[in-house]
Amino acid sequence: MRVALGVSYNGHAYNGWQSQLSGNTIQDKLEAALGRFATHAVGTLCAGRTDSGVHGLMQVVHFDTPLRRPDASWVRGTNTFLPPDIAVQWARHVPPGFHARGSATARRYAYVLLQSPVRPSVDAGRVGWVYHPLDGDAMRQAASALLGEHDFTSFRASACQAKSPVKTLQRIDISCNRPSAPHPELGWGSCYWRFEFEANAFLHHMIRNIMGCLVAIGMGKQPADWMQQVLQARSRNAAAPTFSPDGLYFLGPVYDASWNLPDRTPPFDWLP
Template sequence: MRIALGVSYNGQAYKGWQSQPCGDTVQDHLEAALGRFATHEISTLCAGRTDAGVHGIMQVVHFDTELERTPFSWVRGPNAFLPPDIAVQWAQPVPDEFHSRASAIARRYAYVLLQSPVRPSVEAGRVGWVFQALDGQAMERAASYLLGEHDFTSFRASACQAKSPVKIMQSIRVTQRAGAGQPMESGRGAAHHVTPCYWRFEFQANAFLHHMIRNIMGCLIMVGQGLKEPQWMLDVLAARSRDAAAPTFSPDGLYFLGPVYDDKWGLPTRAPAYDWLP
């Protein structure tokens, strides 16, 4: 039978999703836990690979097994063998034609960014960071130029293995959660007119290229800081060259929210951590 799992993880301690000889990836730990529970080797396929330091809110994987257990046993069993920062959220039998990657009609990511004169501490590794105030309207205008079908070569890492750089960006949403209190003071007593707050950027596309979101984030932040005009995003797209875009931004605040599937599969669409993210 074929089983689909929803998996969440904090990516700080791991070298990404994809299995590596070192054995220190999320996939390696998940397959080891599944194997211990099932008492036979299990190989998984995922909806979307994530890089080192990137988090997963609802990664979806599938695997085939002859072992018959209740769906909730496939949650609690592997979780007993997983480290604290990886957890199976749900399990569900699916038809043999279901494929976690090929059946996905879209994928969703969020980037959480701290705007503050002081670097993150409690949230270290869980948010990106800028110490300048950002212009939300300018970033929204810049993001609007990315909507639709485009050649995203300018936002593609050199190691990307995708067959085509053409993707369809379905939506980009920029929101701000205002911080409390007055602008912070420096050690010299001069005011930093930057009120701490969190920014959340949500992206949905049919698929993404390697480092695509982190490279887009670098460009949006340059626009938000006033270093580039929003229309510059059109020039970056048209250049079809990685050299035209901003440097790749930190992976710390990037979360794979999960794939989007047709309703016919009847799979969950949310996980508890959706409501935890700023």
């Protein structure tokens, strides 16, 4: 039997998704829990690996097992053995032709950035932070230069293992959620900025490197058309430093409706 799972996690305490000798990764914790519940070793394949500190609202994995158990049993049973910051949200039996990575037509991420004169507290580790007001129109203008198929070498980490830097960025949405009244002394208020990205695939650190450039433009350190220059340079040295992983969330893959899989989980309603 092939089973697909939707998994959510707070990545702050872990060394990313992919299994490591330390055992302190999301994949290691999930496979250990699955093995205890299934009483046999379980290896998983995911839709998209996330880095250290990056969170997941709906990572999708698949695995094969000889066991026949109800979908709900895979959810409750696996969660019994998972740490409190990782949870299986749903389970589905899928045809043997389904592949968590290969069947995905796109992948979605969100970055939540707190614009505030005061650093994060209750949401520390869950949001990025900037101490300056941002120009949303300038950031949206800059983001439009990235839409479509491009060589994203300028936004690619040196350790990236992708065969090609050419990706198709289908959507970037930028909005200011939950704005507060202006600070009485500074004259500007707090805001949770939400940046949503959708592409056929992403390079290693691609979104965090784009975020570094967008924030530089939003703060007025660079003009909006600088993004086009960075893209055309095809050099990592042309872009801004890699931004913090704290506010980055993997929203999950996109699949054809024929697979009949959920496209969201309850944590979507919690995210600012």
